[in-house]
Structure formats: C-alpha cells, structure tokens
Amino acid sequence: MKINNIQSCHLGPEISPEQFIPEHFFLYLLKGSMKAFDGNKYYHMVPGDYCIARKNHLVRYTKYKVDNQFEKIIITFDEPFLRAFLERHPVQTHPSSTGDSFLFLPQNKLIKHYIQSLEPYYTGDSHIDEAFADIKREELLTIILKTDPDMADIFFNFANPAKIDLTTFMNHNFRFNISLERFAFLTGRSLSSFKRDFQKTFGTNPGSWLKKKRLEEAYFQINRQNRKPSEVYLEVGFEDLSHFSFVFKKEFGRAPSEVMPQMRQT
Numbered sequence: 358m359k360i361n362n363i364q365s366c367h368l369g370p371e372i373s374p375e376q377f378i379p380e381h382f383f384l385y386l387l388k389g390s391m392k393a394f395d396g397n398k399y400y401h402m403v404p405g406d407y408c409i410a411r412k413n414h415l416v417r418y419t420k421y422k423v424d425n426q427f428e429k430i431i432i433t434f435d436e437p438f439l440r441a442f443l444e445r446h447p448v449q450t451h452p453s454s455t456g457d458s459f460l461f462l463p464q465n466k467l468i469k470h471y472i473q474s475l476e477p478y479y480t481g482d483s484h485i486d487e488a489f490a491d492i493k494r495e496e497l498l499t500i501i502l503k504t505d506p507d508m509a510d511i512f513f514n515f516a517n518p519a520k521i522d523l524t525t526f527m528n529h530n531f532r533f534n535i536s537l538e539r540f541a542f543l544t545g546r547s548l549s550s551f552k553r554d555f556q557k558t559f560g561t562n563p564g565s566w567l568k569k570k571r572l573e574e575a576y577f578q579i580n581r582q583n584r585k586p587s588e589v590y591l592e593v594g595f596e597d598l599s600h601f602s603f604v605f606k607k608e609f610g611r612a613p614s615e616v617m618p619q620m621r622q623t
Contacts, residue, residue: 376415376416376417376533376534376535377413377414377415377533377535377539377543378410378411378412378413378414378415378416378458379412379413380412380433380434380435380436381409381410381411381412381433381434381435381439381511381512382409382410382431382432382433382434383407383408383409383410383430383431383432383433383434383497383501384402384407384408384409384410384429384430384431385406385407385429385430385431385468385472386402386403386404386405386406386407386428386429387404387428387429387430388404388422388423388424388426388427388428389404389420389421389422389423389426389427389428389429390402390403390404390420390421390423391418391419391420391421391427391429392418392419392421393416393417393418393419393458393459394416394417395414395415395416395417395457395458395459396415396529396530396532396533397456397529398457398458400458400459400461406461407461407462407468408459408460408461408462409459409460409462409501409508409511410458410459411457411458411459411460411511412436413518413542413543414458415458415530415533415535415543416458416459417532417533417592430472430475432493432494432497433494434494434498434512436515438491438494439498439512439513439515440515442495442498443513446499448502448506448509448513449509450509450510450513450514451510452510452514453507453510453511453514455511460508460511462501462504462505463504463505465500465504467500467503467504468497468500468501468504471496471497471500474493474496475493478493498512517542517545518542518543518544518545519545520544520545520546521544521545523544523554523555523558523559524558524559526543526544527540527555527559527566530543531566531567531570531571531574531594532571532574532592532593532594533594534594534595534596537551537552537563537564540563551563567594568604569608571593571594571595572593572604572605572608572609574593575589575590575593575595575601575605575613576605576609576616578592578593579613579616579617580616580617580618583617583618583619585617586598586601586602586605586613586614589613601613
C-alpha cells in the first residue's frame with residue numbers, strides 16, 4: 358500500500374512516554390519496525406501491521422529505524438470518547454479472557470482504505486485537523502467493531518483492575534520503570550493498601566525490593582549473559598547509567614563492568 362504524504366500523526370491525546378498504556382490506542386506502522394515486551398510476551402511489528410494497544414497494560418517498546426525513518430499512526434480511544442460512542446451505539450459486552458497487551462487485527466481492506474483516507478485531513482504537523490478528529494476516530498472504531506464484534510468487550514470495559522496476587526505480578530513486572538501509584542493501581546489497590554500488602558508479602562517496602570530485584574537482574578544479565586551495562590540498565594528499570602553504576606557498585610562492591618566475564622578472565 359502506498360501512502361504519499363501521511364507521516365507520524367495522532368488523533369486524540371498524546372501517548373504517554375511512561376511504560377504504562379493509559380488509554381486504548383490503535384497503532385499502524387508505516388516505516389521501520391518495532392518490538393514490544395509486556396513482561397510475559399514479545400510482540401513484533403513491521404510496516405503495514407496494525408494493532409490495538411490495551412489500556413492499563415505495561416509495555417516496553419524498542420523502535421528500529423529503516424533508512425533513518427520510523428513512522429507510525431496512533432489513534433487514541435480514550436474513555437470519554439468511548440463512553441460517548443457507547444451512548445450513541447449501545448452494544449452488549451462480556452468479560453474478555455485475553456490477557457495480551459497488543460491485539461493484532463486481521464488484515465482488512467476497510468482499515469487500509471481508512472489509512473489512505475487520513476491524508477486529506479493531515480495538517481503536516483503530526484496531527485489530523487482537530488475539526489475532524491472525532492469523526493475519523495468514530496469511523497475507525499466502527500470499522501474495527503464491524504470486523505471483530507468481540508473487541509467491544511475490550512473497548513467498553515471501564516472497570517478498574519481487580520485486586521490480584523502481588524507476588525506473581527511484581528515478579529513479572531519489576532523491570533518496568535513506573536511509579537508506585539501505577540503499581541498499586543494495576544494490582545487493584547490504593548497506594549496505602551499496596552504498601553501494606555507489599556510489606557506483608559515480601560517483608561520489605563516496595564522501593565527497597567524493586568531496587569534490589571532490578572540490581573540482581575542486572576547482575577545476572579551482565580555476569581551470566583555477557584551483556585554490556587549500557588544495554589542493561591534501561592531494561593531493568595533504571596533511568597540513568599551513572600546512577601545505575603553507582604548503586605550497582607554499592608550493592609555488589611564492584612562496578613558493572615567489573616563483573617563481566619571477560620573482565621574476570623583478564
């Protein structure tokens with residue numbers, strides 16, 4: 358499919374840079390490729406692929422440019438928009454059993470034609486003309502629901518996450534660099550009850566546990582998998598390489614580079 362003038366654009370609120378998906382969004386990849394990991398499963402996208410990224414999920418993205426280009430279309434289906442749509446178009450919904458963070462939609466000529474139809478509304482500043490934003494969002498949502506009616510169970514579930522087991526969730530998701538408030542929300546708890554339950558479950562506070570767990574994972578990847586510290590620190594939840602190196606040495610008595618296998622052999 359040829360798209361001449363559409364580049365990266367958005368309909369609706371911008372996507373949060375945090376590794377937490379605050380609203381459902383439709384993602385269409387135009388150029389480059391992308392890999393994502395949600396703590397349980399890896400996802401891979403190439404040009405022409407499209408999917409729904411699900412609200413209240415944790416995902417780490419890795420983007421790869423091709424010919425120095427990475428372009429995508431992101432269309433957000435935020436809760437106010439979805440509630441307004443549901444009032445106009447009532448549907449019956451049921452609990453969804455799928456846990457995937459990315460739901461890939463079957464190839465559909467209506468969606469491909471829809472992507473082409475965005476071009477006349479594209480303003481050139483990475484956004485669709487605001488006057489047409491909700492109209493184009495409603496058009497896309499109608500196409501998706503016509504193609505896969507079960508998607509209504511995903512889009513129109515407005516409930517907050519239910520209370521879940523802390524041990525399983527935290528061991529799967531400790532690498533994600535999100536706030537304690539986010540962790541509390543995703544486990545179905547207030548921040549105070551999260552901290553209280555965490556202390557009972559792990560015998561320490563969340564901040565101390567997360568730092569130790571992330572450092573242990575970093576040590577394993579550097580020492581056993583021979584990965585460079587610069588490749589690891591972001592993946593295990595640290596934001597700054599120098600800070601990571603400082604706390605790593607404080608925890609283990611050696612700098613990250615000093616625990617690499619080749620360093621032990623020299």
